[in-house]
Amino acid sequence: MPPRPFVVDLDGTLLRSDLLFESAMAFVRSNPWHCLKPLVWLCRGKAFLKEQLAEATDIDVTLLPFDPEVLAMIEEQRKQGRIIVLATASHHLLAMRIAEHLKVFDDVLATSLECNLSGTHKRDLLVALYGESGFDYVGNALDDLPIWRSAERAYVVNPLPGVGLAIESLDNVVEVVRSGATNFRDWYKAIRIHQWAKNALIFVPLLAAHQISNPLLLLHSLLAFVFFGLCASGVYVLNDLLDLEDDRRHPSKRNRPFASGRLSIKSGLAAFPCLLFISFAGAWWWLPRQFAAVLATYYVLTLIYSLVLKRIMALDVIALALLYTLRIIAGGAALELELTVWMLAFSMFMFLSLALVKRYAELQAALRNGITGKTGGRDYYPADLAMLSSLGAASGYLSVMVLALYIHDNATIALYAFPRMIWFACPLLLFWITRIWMLTHRGRMNDDPVIFALRDRLSLAMGAMFGLIFWLAA
Known part of the structure; x- marks a missing residue:
């Protein structure tokens, strides 16, 4: 038988x-x-x-x-x-x-x-x-x-x-x-709590206005930080669900919870609207309406980026720079503070440079793996490396020029007791941008450049010195 x-x-x-x-x-x-x-x-x-x-x-x-x-x-x-x-x-x-x-x-x-x-x-x-x-x-x-x-x-x-x-x-x-048990660590990775560090940009308007000692404004900034983080986490989950195949082709992203199957797609489809609901409900109830409007703009732009813009050359990095700048705009909206054109211009040039760092590092990794065509659904080729580095370094140096021009603005002179002290921040920033691009060129940028900076001791030390210069200038 x-x-x-x-x-x-x-x-x-x-x-x-x-x-x-x-x-x-x-x-x-x-x-x-x-x-x-x-x-x-x-x-x-x-x-x-x-x-x-x-x-x-x-x-x-x-x-x-x-x-x-x-x-x-x-x-x-x-x-x-x-x-x-x-x-x-x-x-x-x-x-x-x-x-x-x-x-x-x-x-x-x-x-x-x-x-x-x-x-x-x-x-x-x-x-x-x-x-x-x-x-x-x-x-x-x-x-x-x-x-x-x-x-x-x-x-x-x-x-x-x-x-x-x-x-x-x-x-x-x-x-x-029982080979696929889900644990808290999987969800921690999926909602990317470590990426919330980027939302510290929400505090920039508070610091720039010298209002860090105002308890009400500080509370509003903290609430804005949390609600923005929940919204961003919802976006990360949705983005991972849309990028399953691309992530599985990537040597490290294939280990993400949804790509590896440790978290089910069904659970992700339930989680991301819950995160968004809590975020927008809290923003609408606790903070000024304009903050909720900026948050909605961030979410829509991120969604368009995930579905369309991330696969279009140049628009993808400009969108990333704008998404970072929207965090600063959100901080201003939460506190009802007016932002200066210098702050917004500095943010756009700086984060455009870092977005190009990210693309450069991705292409460099693809080239090491023998890939000569488009990678990961992006509209870039390894042959674009030289042009990306030129554009990225130029954008970073332009942010330093914006900072130098900011020093001589009438509003800056009125706000700071010793505005010329800020000149010391310019060579510091030039050194940091040059170092970031040199490390990337040498193949040592294996992470998001913002996350790299938050883990790099020298970058943290230079960030502390940068803040100290502005404190002394005040």
Whole structure:
């Protein structure tokens, strides 16, 4: 008598993700102006939705996060001469491509336009093919419960909430695999709390106005910092969901929680609107309305950047510089302080230089990996390195010129007791910009330049000296 077929589910079991959500995010990224179309398709049924998404997207299945423990389980069963069957609710076009990639399946059962192969539909098909208790089944969700009941042996992989209690009624569970447990560290990385350091720019208007000792304004700045951080975290989560494939091609970004499958796309789709709601509700309730308006502008620009601008040469770095400058504008709006043109011009030139540092470092890394074409969905080539360094250094030096001109402004003379002291900040800033670009040219800029500066001892020391100069000038 031949051994029982070993039937393996795909989404959440063999794959640490869900192809329905994978294809939906890929569709939204490539068709942002038609992002609501999947909801129209869903009205005609899940099977129709899956077919339309499968045909409209081109997911690289070789990059998907497969569970190594399930692959090892399959290999062990293959060595015993068992038939291995992939039975999935994902569309057959995607299932066949995965089977062709992995080359471990003898048969593939998947969703077609006629039937969404999940739950009882999958159970009925398996029983019709192999008989009651004529197969073993590996799954992870409550939808798999009727299939486990009809299987001879049940294998449970990374059970979803509620599954652990439900399988207690089964007497055929032989193994429960927990290889993808989510922890707090994954969410900490996903919302990127360390990136909140960039939001310290919100305090710049408070410092520039010499109002740091005003408790009410300081409280408003702290609230603005928190609400801006929550908004930025929501944007980071959404951006990661839209950039899954690009992140998986990157040597380090592929380890991000969503790209690696440690966090589900579904949880991300629930988290980012919650973060945005808390952010905007708090901003509307506790701070001036203009702060909420700036926050909304930041969010819209970030969304446009993620969907469109990040893939357009020059516009991407200008947008990044503007996003940094909006943090300063947000700080002014939260405190209802008027910002000077010098401050905004300095910010745009400085952060344009740092945005170009980031692109230069990315291209340099691509060149080291032997990539000569466009990288990571960006509209740059390694041959652009010389031009990027020229533009970036020039932009950084222009920020120093803006600072020098600021010293002679009438408002500056009125605000500072010793405005000429600020001249000492100019060579300090020239040295820092030159050093950043030299380190980048030497291949030592392996992080976001702003984060690098916050971790670099010399940059921190120079930042302290920069602040001291302005304090002495006051």
